[in-house]
C-alpha cells in the first residue's frame with residue numbers, strides 16, 4: 001500500500017470516529033497519515049468487538065471495504081497495549097505472496113510511529129532459512145505467512161519458534177485459503193497455538209460459506225459474525241456482459257484497446273497462462289503495450305508489476321486467474337444443487353475432468369501455488385476489469401470485479417461470454433472453460449441480482465468492428481504455438497534478470513529503468529509493422545481526421561516500388577545484396 005487511497009464512501013461509517021475506539025496515539029497518527037478520516041463500516045463494527053469485548057470475529061464484507069484494517073488495527077493496538085510481552089504475539093495468514101506483500105506494506109504504514117515496539121517478519125520475503133533464523137532472533141511481534149510457509153518454517157526451525165504467546169491470529173481471504181488446500185496446514189498449526197486459551201481469531205473474506213465450519217469450531221469460541229451488506233445505491237460499479245465468439249474476443253480486444261475505448265487502466269483476466277501470452281502477442285502487433293502477470297514469473301517481478309501498475313506506469317495488465325484451478329469443484333458443490341440442469345452437467349463434466357486435471361497438474365508443476373491476483377490485491381485506479389475469459393464460478397467473478405470501483409472510484413466490469421453453440425468453432429481461440437460460460441453467467445446474474453446488482457447486456461456495433469477483422473485475423477495467425485512458447489520463455493528470462501539484484505541497481509539508477517519495463521514487446525514470429533497504425537478508413541466517422549478524403553489506402557507500400565522492380569530486374573525478385581552495393 002504505497003499510496004493509500006480512501007475507501008469508497010459506501011463503506012465509510014460516517015457515524016463513527018477513530019477517537020471513540022481508544023487507540024494508541026501512535027496508531028492514531030499513523031491512521032491519520034494514511035488518510036483514513038473515519039473507520040469503514042467493517043472497521044467500526046469489528047474493532048470494538050475485538051478490542052473491548054475480546055471476541056473472535058468472522059467477517060464477511062465486500063472487496064475494498066477495508067478488511068485489512070479491521071484486523072490490522074486491533075493487532076497493532078493489542079501489541080502496543082501489551083508492551084512488556086515478549087515473543088510472537090500475532091500471526092497473519094494469507095493465501096498468496098502477492099497478498100502477503102500488500103498486508104506487510106499496510107502493517108509497515110500502521111506501525112510507522114512505533115517501529116521499535118511492533119516488529120514484523122514477512123516469512124514469504126524470499127529469505128534463506130539462516131536469515132529467517134537470525135530475523136527470528138530479533139523477536140518479531142507479528143508473523144505474516146501462508147499456512148504452508150508457516151508450517152514448513154516451524155518444522156525447519158525445530159522448536160526454535162514459540163507460538164504459545166500468540167494473542168491474535170488473522171486469516172485473510174479465508175475461503176481462498178481453504179480452496180488452495182491449506183486446511184491440512186491449519187490443522188497442523190493447532191498444536192503450536194494456545195487455542196481457546198489466549199487466542200483471538202479473525203476470519204476474513206468477501207465470500208464466506210459453510211466450508212468455514214471446521215475452522216470456526218477449531219479456532220473460534222462464540223465468534224461475532226460481522227456481515228456487511230453492500231449498499232447498492234452507492235456502488236459505482238457498472239457490470240456488462242457481451243455474447244461473442246471465440247475469435248471475436250480477440251477482435252473486440254483489439255478494437256477496445258487500440259481505439260482507447262476505455263479511459264484509464266484496464267485489468268484483463270484470462271484463464272490460462274498461454275492465453276495471456278496469446279493475447280499479449282496479438283495486441284502487441286497493433287502497438288498496444290501490456291504486461292503479463294502469472295504464476296510462472298518470479299515472485300519479485302510479480303510484486304514489482306503490481307506496484308508499477310498501481311503507480312500508473314502501465315495501463316493494461318493481462319492477469320491469469322489461476323484460482324480457477326482450485327475453486328471449480330467447491331463452487332459446483334455449492335451451487336449445482338440450486339440448478340437442476342447443472343447437476344447433469346456436473347456429472348458429465350466429472351467424467352471428463354479427471355484427465356484434464358492430471359494433465360493440468362503436470363503442466364503446472366512449476367507454478368507457484370502461492371500466486372493469486374483475482375483476490376485481495378489492492379489494484380489501484382482500475383477503470384475496467386475485462387473478463388476476457390469468464391471465470392468458472394460466480395464466487396471468482398465477485399473477486400475479479402472487486403479489483404475495480406475500489407476506494408470510492410467508479411469502475412466497469414465487462415465479461416465476454418461464449419454462447420454454447422459457438423463453443424469449439426475456432427480451434428485455436430477455443431478454451432475449454434468457455435463451454436460452461438452460459439451456465440456460469442446464469443449463476444452470476446442470479447447471484448448479483450440477489451444482492452441488488454444488475455448485469456446489463458452490451459452490444460458492440462459489429463458493423464463498425466467488422467472493418468478490423470481482416471487485420472485481426474492476420475495478426476492472430478502470426479501468434480503460433482511456437483511463438484507463444486518462445487514468448488513464455490523469453491518473458492521468464494527477462495523477469496529473472498529483472499529480479500533481485502538488477503532490480504535494486506535500476507532503482508538506484510532510474511535512468512536505466514527502461515530496461516526493467518515489464519511491458520516490453522515479446523514479438524510473434526512474423527512482425528508486421530503496418531498493423532501498428534490504424535488507417536483512418538477503419539475509424540468511426542467522428543474519429544477520422546479527414547472524413548471526406550479517405551480514398552483508397554493500399555496495404556502494399558508504393559506503386560513506384562513495384563515499377564522500379566519491374567524495370568530494373570525484369571520482374572524478378574530483387575537481390576538485397578546488390579541493392580545494398582548500389
Ligand SMILES: Nc1ncnc2c1ncn2[C@@H]1O[C@H](COP(=O)(O)OP(=O)(O)OP(=O)(O)O)[C@@H](O)[C@H]1O
Nearest residue numbers: 004006007036038039040063064065066067068376
Ligand atoms: N478507514 C479507511 N478510510 C479510507 N480508506 C480506507 C480505510 N480503510 C482502508 N482503506 C483503503 O481502502 C482500500 C481497500 O482496503 P482493503 O484492501 O483493506 O480492502 P479489503 O476489504 O481487504 O478488500 P479485498 O477483499 O479486495 O482484499 C485500500 O486502498 C485502503 O487503503
